[in-house]
Amino acid sequence: MPSETSAVRTVNRISDILNCFTSEQPILNLTTISNRLDLPKSTCHRLLTALEAQGFLARDTAGRGYRPGYQLLYWGMVAQTTLDLRNEALSSLQALCETTGETAILSVRDGNVGICLAMVESGQAVRLTMQRGRRLMLHAGASSKVLWAFLSEPEIRQILAGIELSPLQVNTITDREQMLQELRRIRECGYAVSFEETDAGAMGIAAPVYDHSGRPIAGIGIAAPLSRFPAERVSLIAPVVVDAAGTLSARLGARLV
Numbered sequence: 001m002p003s004e005t006s007a008v009r010t011v012n013r014i015s016d017i018l019n020c021f022t023s024e025q026p027i028l029n030l031t032t033i034s035n036r037l038d039l040p041k042s043t044c045h046r047l048l049t050a051l052e053a054q055g056f057l058a059r060d061t062a063g064r065g066y067r068p069g070y071q072l073l074y075w076g077m078v079a080q081t082t083l084d085l086r087n088e089a090l091s092s093l094q095a096l097c098e099t100t101g102e103t104a105i106l107s108v109r110d111g112n113v114g115i116c117l118a119m120v121e122s123g124q125a126v127r128l129t130m131q132r133g134r135r136l137m138l139h140a141g142a143s144s145k146v147l148w149a150f151l152s153e154p155e156i157r158q159i160l161a162g163i164e165l166s167p168l169q170v171n172t173i174t175d176r177e178q179m180l181q182e183l184r185r186i187r188e189c190g191y192a193v194s195f196e197e198t199d200a201g202a203m204g205i206a207a208p209v210y211d212h213s214g215r216p217i218a219g220i221g222i223a224a225p226l227s228r229f230p231a232e233r234v235s236l237i238a239p240v241v242v243d244a245a246g247t248l249s250a251r252l253g254a255r256l257v
Contacts, residue, residue, distance in 0.1 A: 013039065013047055018056065021068050029065030082108065085218060086118045088251050089209075092220060093120040096244040100237055102224040103128050104244075107136060107206070108217065109147040112162045114138055117218070128202055128223040139165045139179055140172045142192040142204035146219035149186035150208045156183060171196045191238050191245075192221070201226050205238055207245035212253030220245045 016037050020028055034044040048066060051057040055071035089106045096104040097120040106118040114136030121129050136144045138159065148159050165174040171194070173179050186192045191207040206221025221241055229237075246256055 010047075013037070013043075014051065017044075017047060017051065018068075018072075027060045027064050027067045032065070082117070085209075085252070089118055089218070089220065089248055090120075092244045092248040092251075093118060095247075096120075096220065096222060096241065097122060099240055100222050100224075102222040102229075103130070105130055105143050105204075105206070105219075105221055105223055106209075107143040107147060107219045107221070109138070112138060112159055114144040114147050114219075116143070122224075124228075126225055126227070128199075128225060130223065137166065137168065137198075138163055139174075140168050140194070140197040142194040142206040143219050143221050143223070144198075145182065145186060145194065146192040146206040146208050146221065147216070149183040149192060150216040156180070168198050169196045169200055173197070189238075191242050192219070193234055193238070195226065195231070203229050205234060205241045207238075207242045208249075209245050210249040210252070210254035210256065214254060217252075218248075220248055 017033060020033055020036055030041060030045055030048065033039070033048070034041045037044070039047075048057060052059065052066070052069070055069045057066045058069040059065075060067050085108070086106065093104040093106055101122060101124060103122040104120045105116060107114050108117045109115075116130045116132055116134045116136060119130055119132055121127065138144045138148055148156055151159075160176060160179060165176065165179060166172070167174050173182055191205060193203070193205050195203045202223060203226050204221055204223045206219040208216040209218040209220055211217045222237070249256055
């Protein structure tokens, strides 16, 4: 436990150092940062050196101190990509919701978890909803399974080795070989389907969204109550979901054959 406390303290100090830099004060020296954070100079110097080595900070060419490094710029660009994705997806989500009458969801993967990035809720009295920002377990639900079904085999196996296949509902997949088979089936169909894998009385359909490089970066789909969505309706609605994913992919620069 002491090591965990020490690790958290280090992360907090690094965060405090980075937060010292502003647009008004983009360049700071060791003494200024040390005094502002009430840190011993030796500790502050050690952390600054580590941050510089990782590209989070860089030395000012005029010798005035440190400035934010290019690694932070890269992360900012990654974050901007996510924000752009949400904005670009809104019209597709709205169209999908209107066409199907069901709640439309945009999901993305963050490591070994999924995240509901955006949602357009159905106007029907009985409907499914999902909170924006909700973390999703990758092994359960169409909007989660689609996030890694179209990755390379090594990536899929790496994710599978790092997650627990916990039972959430009656149809949650909890066997690793069965999970691999399900992901293969999703790739063959071009979309994912789920019936009561995460919530009782709920189903979902989702298709992959690709970026300009052809890499799957998100999933777009619907969530609906089983009472309104018998299994035979999947073949009618799945092409609509796939089309919505294709439209969004094209908007992001993907070239789909």
